Every structure is written in C-alpha cells, then in structure tokens.
Amino acid sequence: MLKNYIIPGLLFILLSIFLPGTQGCALPPAGQATSPAEIKDQMGRSVRLDKLPQRIISLAPSNTEIIYALGLQDKLVAVTDYCNYPPEAKQKPSIGGFSTPNIEKIVALAPDLILAASIHQKQIVPQLEERGMTVIALAPKSVNEVIAAITLVGEITHKEEASRLAAEMKSKIKVITDRTNNLTETQKPRVLNVIWHDPLMAAGSGTFADELIRMAGGVNIAGNLSGYPSISLETVIAANPQVIITGVDMGTGADAPLQFAQTEPRLRNIDARLNYRIYGIDTDLVGRAGPRITDALEQFARYIHPELFPENKR
Amino acid sequence: MSLPPGLSSQTPPSHLVRWHSRIYAIAGLFVLLIVIAALATTIGSVKIPFLTTCQIMLSRLPWLHITPFWPSGVETIVLEIRLPRVILAGLVGAALATAGATYQGLFRNPLADPYLIGVAQGASLGAVIGFLLPATWHGMAAGVIPLFAFTGAIISTAIVYGLARVGKTLPVTTLILAGVALGALLGSIVSYLIISSGEKMHSIIFWLMGSFSLSQWADVRYVLPYVVVGTGVILLYARRLNVMQLDEEQAQQLGINVERLKIVLLVAATLITAAAVSFVGTIGFVGIVIPHAVRLLWGADHRFLLPLSVLTGAIFLILADLIARTVQAPTEIPIGVITAICGAPFFLYLLRRRKRVIF
DSSP states (O other): HHHHHHHHHHHHHHHHHHHHHOOOOOOOOOOOBBBTTTEETSOOOOOOOSSSOOOOOSSSSHHHHHHHTOOOOGGGGETTTTSSSSSSGGGSOOOOSSSSSOOOHHHHTTSSEEEEEEGGGHHHHHHHTTTEEEEEEEESSHHHHHHHHHHHHHHTTTTTTHHHHHHHHHHHHHHHHHHTTTTOGSSOOEEEEEEEEEEEEOOOOOOOBHHHHHHHEEEEEESSSSSSSOOOOHHHHHHHEEEEEEEBBBTTOHHHHHHHHHHOOGGGHHHOOOHHHHHEEEEEHHHHOSHHHHHHHHHHHHHOTTOOOOSOOO | OOOOOGSSSSSOHHHHHHHHHHHHHHHHHHHHHHHHHHHHOOOSSSSOOOOHHHHHHHHHTTTTTOOSOOOOOOIIIIIIIIIHHHHHHHHHHHHHHHHHHHHHHHTTTTTTTTTSHHHHHHHHHHHHHHSOOHHHHHHHHHHHHHHHHHHHHHHHHHHHHHHHOOOTTHHHHHHHHHHHHHHHHHHHHHHHHTTTGGGGHHHHHHHHHOOOTTTTHHHHHOOOOOOOHHHHHHHHHHHHHHTTTHHHHHHHHHOOOOOHHHHHHHHHHHHHHHHHHHOOOOOSSHHHHHHHHHHHHOOOHHHHHHHHHHHHHHHHHHHHHHHHTTTTTTBBBHHHHHHHHHHHHHHHHHHHHHHHHHO
C-alpha cells in the first residue's frame, strides 16, 4: 500500500518541480484586443471572442478576485470551492476544486467565457475547447504580469475599471520601490518566507513571495532554490535570517508555521527571533495572482523595512 | 578411516566457525554503527569543519574540557539537529528491520514486512486525520500527528488481530488476509482524504513518504523506550522463533506455547513499528530488505538474524537519511525514496550473487 502513495507522491513532487519551469518560458505580455476580437492569452493561445462575455466562469481564486475587483460579479456564473474572497464569492455556485473542476458542470452552465489558470493547461483547457467553450488563461508569473492579466480581463469585458486598478497597483509598487531601490546590499536584511514548517518549506526563486521580498528591499535566503523547496533546519540556522515571514491561513486561522518560527527551540539564536522580527501574512494574499498582490507587497515592505514604511495600513 | 573435514582435530568444527564469524559480524557491525553515526553527524547541508564537529560532540563528555570557540549556531546544528536526527534514524531503522525479521519468522513468510498487518495503514489514517484537524488542535500540542498515528496503528492492528482470532488460536493465514483486507480498506480511506485535503496535500504526502527533517531529542525520548523494550523482548524469543520455523504443531510438541509466543511477538513488533512510524512516517523497504540481506550474508538462525538486523537496519537508515539530506542540499528528499532507490538494487545484487534459496 506504500506504493499507492509513492507513485502519486513522486508525480506530485515532479509536477511541483517541473510545472513552474515549463511555463516560465517566454510568456508574451497580455495581448491587445484586435477587432473583431482576437485575444492572445497568457499562455500564448489565440482565442476568438465574438461578443461581449455575459456568462463568466472562474477556475481559480485569483481570477475570481480579479472579476470582483472589476465589478463583473453580476456576470460571474460560477467559481471554485477555493474562491473565498471577497466573502460573497462563496455564495456563487461551484464547479468543483481548483485543480479538479467538473467539466460537465461547467458545460451545463453554458458560459461564454471561462477564465482558467496555468494548472489547467494540460488537461482541462483542451477538454473545454473540445466542447466548444471559450477559454482564456491567466498565468501571470510576476507582479507585472498580474497587472497585465487584470488589463487583459478589462479589455475582454470592456471594463474601464481595469486601467484604474492597474494604475493604482502600479503606484503602490512605485511608492515602495522608489524607497527600496536606493538601498545598498548591506541595508537589505536577510529574509526567509516560511510556507510550511513540517517539512520546512520556503518560497524560492520564481515565486511571488521571492519577487515581493526583493521589491520590498530584502534578500531571500532561499532565493538560490527554485519553487517551494523543502529546506533543512540547519541551513536556516546557518543563513541566520533577520526577518522571517510565515504563511498564515486567515480562513482557518491556521498559524502553525508562525508558531513554529516563534517557538522552535533550535531557532532561538537567529537574528529574527532575537529581534522579534517574525511575522505572519495571509497565504492567500501572497500566493494569489490577483489584485491584492500589491497589498502583500505593502505588508512585506513594512515587515522588512519598518523604518522606511512606518505608516499604518490604510 | 578418515574423519570428515569438519571433525579433524586441527580445525574447529564448521558450525563453530560459522558461529564465530557471526559473533565477529555483530561486533564489527556495532563498531561500524558507531563510526557511521559519528560520521553522519559531521556531514550536512551546512559545511562545518570535521574537527569542529568532533570537538563539539566531545565537549559534552563530562571528563573532557574543551573551551567552545565555535558560534552557538554551529553547536545547535551539531547537537540539536544532526545528532538527534542520526540517533532517531538509527532507532527507526533498527525497529523496522527487527519487526520485519520477526514477522517473517513468525509467519514463515518471506514477503512479510512490518506493515503487513495494518500498522502502516492505521498510522497513515491516524496521521492524515491529525493533519486535517482544525488548526486549533495543532496549537495545543506539537505532537498531534505522532499521537494520532500511534493510536491509529495500534487500533488497526488490534482490529486485524480480533478479526483473525479463531477461538483461542490465531491462524497465521487468517491474520495476514485480515491484515491485507483491512489495509486496503484503510488505504482507500487515506487516498480519499488526501484527494480532498487541498492545501495540506503536500505535507501529508511528505509525511507518508517519511522524513526526519524536524527530528529532535523529544522524539528520541519517546521512541527509545519502545524500541529498547520491544527489541529486547524479541531478542529473548530468538531461540523459540527458530523452533517455530519447523511447523506450529512440532513447536507445540517441543514444549513451546505457540499462541503465547505469537501474541508476545506480535505485540512487541507492532509497538516498535508503531512508535517508529508515528514520528517519521511510513518508511518502506527497510523491514523487508534488511532481514533478507542479513539472511543472505549470515544465515537464518534467529539468534543472530535478529541482532544483526538491529545493527544493519540502524546503519542502513542512518546512511539513507544522510543521502536524503545531503544529495540535493539544502533541499531534502523524502527518505522513503532513498530507501527504495538504494535498497532495491542492493538487494537484487545480493540475491543474484548468492544463487541459492534463502528462506
């Protein structure tokens, strides 16, 4: 019975190693809508849109957040089980899990636009297209691409709110990077973003957290590893992070990684612990390629450089 | 008339030669275990000079006075991360190998492993339930997962035992079948829970494949008593296990209380497996490969098979964990992957080299 786990387990690990890598290659920025409407989505696919979408299905929590932020909720027909923000999204009908959407249910709802994510590329998107569905994939790999994704949805749905939101996000970024760009390397604290404590997993390069740490003027001590690697405790002690930011699940209140960072006896002598610089941040804020990613950036900036960003959250 | 070669007056009888070679093997493996444990403590993802790690370890011996010249972080790494981890790996390896050898002897079945009668499936189900509990439970105690895993292992084995029991006897075939059937049932529940576990899936799969990544002295303190007592009891029954190899009826006629022997050995082997599994996850392959490797090298006499399995299992898992934490450092690989990748080819090599029937 161990075999039952080893094979899916290995697959799972292999997938988590290779999936981000294969999609990292040369993603074109969000395409411009050409009339009648030939859209280039974030996985490089060309999609024809004949009319303005009226029935939208979101296959990812981040997509749902974008739809609400643009005021499109009345056109949103269904979401996934994991779409919990804004809270009213939970009232929408569900088409199943984020990675396991129910194709039948989607088809039955007769959407004229499906917003997919990168994990749906291999299986879900082809299946939906075979059934004549219109699918646009939002697959941002960086904060700028998140803004591009929002702009793309705005273009498809003719929502001017998108350009306002994009400008607001850009200005939030600028406020932070204007101050952190001038920092010398010695002024940048060593930061560790703990995703989970058992096994100890950190955010490495290619993740939003890594980009946020760098934008906020820190050095990610797991930045030489890619994805979400499991990292040994002794590496953390040797790297001696000055700031530790842990994922906290606001939905369930699970703060096990935060408690671990605050109480694990073997971390007692690292700088972050000695200076009480261990923080928790909502994992949904950091991990979702949605409009709140700049809010996550603001929190990172306050945690990493409290002297530069003393003001309270608006 | 010439004497057969084994009985000539110059050389000792051949069975004595074998006896001596096994005593030497036990002594040799014991020394090797100490050397490998010490060596494994000096190696890790963080490079610490070999001599410094030795001095750090020696500085804790009461009669040696070494003034610390190393940073406290380095001492934490050696004494609080690597050393408990190496010792726990050794204990778990010893436990799984001994339990495997015991089950194989008791069931007279070469395919028996420590997980045959539902320990792993029970532990997995317990652990997965522990993972899925609301977060507030995890805040209460750090050891929710081990507690649930241990309880699950004991309960499932007790169910298997209860199902297999016929009157006052415990037919071995019924026991194995009940174990396999209940294991399949629990395994499917575990699979279902994993699929619906969402974000916790990664942690659960890592646990199921086994990991020593956060091992600490507290874990060693929990596991040690079970392994020492359980292994001790099993070692005391080694001679009776030899007699059991004949046939249950003959063993009974030779004055062995077969049913009591079964219960004692089952309880002991289950307890050490459950204790080991509940802290580090279901590490595969050790329990089946190590006893067979020992049998191939030194024969099937349980008086030697069992202690040699204890030592070989400990050495094997310490080495496997060393590979798991260094080969892709600072990233760690689940140890179950290493035990299978290293264990299977080595075992096949042994099997081919000694082309004889071993069981």
